[in-house]
Amino acid sequence: MVFSAEGPSVRELAVQALSSVERGYDLLAPKFDHTPFRTPDGILRATADALRPLGLFERGLDVCCGTGAGLGTLEELCVAPVTGVDFSAGMLAQARRAHPEAECVRADVRALPFAGGFDLAVSFGALGHFLPAERPALFAGVHRALRPGGLFAFPVGAPQPVMSGSYWALLGFDLVMRARNAVWRPPFVMYYRTCGLRPVSDDLRTAGFTVSTLPLAALGHRRGSPRYGLVLARKAAAS
Structure with missing residues (x-):
């Protein structure tokens, strides 16, 4: 991980x-x-490019929006003002400054306060901030927030090869956090390392996607396989 000169000091990271x-x-x-924790612009662009052909979206919701990097992606894709939700007042303050047209809502995303209003x-x-036992509530709330x-x-990201430095770095990070x-x-x-594609997909299907x-x-x-994929979880259309 590389921090820019404008990023937090070691002491600030320790306090956090x-x-x-x-x-x-x-x-x-x-x-x-100014930290490596912000989603890189390349991933945001690739996500927007992949979603753009899937249809015209009216209202968008960024779940765990942080400082608003994903709000910019939604604003590219949606014709109506977009919404971000996060439980950190500090992060939302930054998001409001960066995206004044967006609605920024402070809430626990394990109990999203929305019902049927969003297309995307x-x-x-953000998934690493939720224990596996908490994902069902998160995904059920997203499902409820979406229109049919x-x-x-x-x-x-694709799993890291066992012999790679990244594999051991992520494993070491998780062990330190535990x-x-x-x-x-x-x-x-x-x-x-708690949000693998298979268990996450199972939880999404249980939520109705x-x-x-x-x-x-x-x-x-x-090694011939994409380094990243986009999970697409679709709520059933109205019958």
Whole structure:
């Protein structure tokens, strides 16, 4: 991971890591866009390019919108003003400044306060903040927020090869976080290896979605397979 000169200091990161998820992101918010944690523009562009041929979207929802990187993607795709939801007031403040036309709502996404109003929902890099037992509530809320026929989309990376440095870096990060959460309160939930494609797809189907994946070939290949794919979870159309 590479931090720019405008990013947080080591001390600031340490304070964030010893906070709750909400407080940690409130602290990080002013410098978040200068960290590697922000979704790269290439992934945002590839997602927008993949979704654009799938139809005309009216209203869009960014689930765990953070500072609003995904709101820009939605604004490209949707004809009506878009909505972002997050539980960090600090992150939402940054999102409002970056996207003044968007509606930014503070809420726990495990209990989304929406019903049937959106054609498209997206999420970028947020699933690691939810324990597997929490995903059903998250996905049920997204399903409820969509209109019949609505689409929930989010990019996922292909599994890292076991012999790669990235594999061991992510495994090490998760082990450190588990050790931290075993001895320190409040917990900071962020795991990279708890949201594999198969269990996530199973949870989406349980929530009522039909699930497919679309390769994001523009982001490159590894050993002949795309490095990233786009999960497409479709709510059934009205009968």
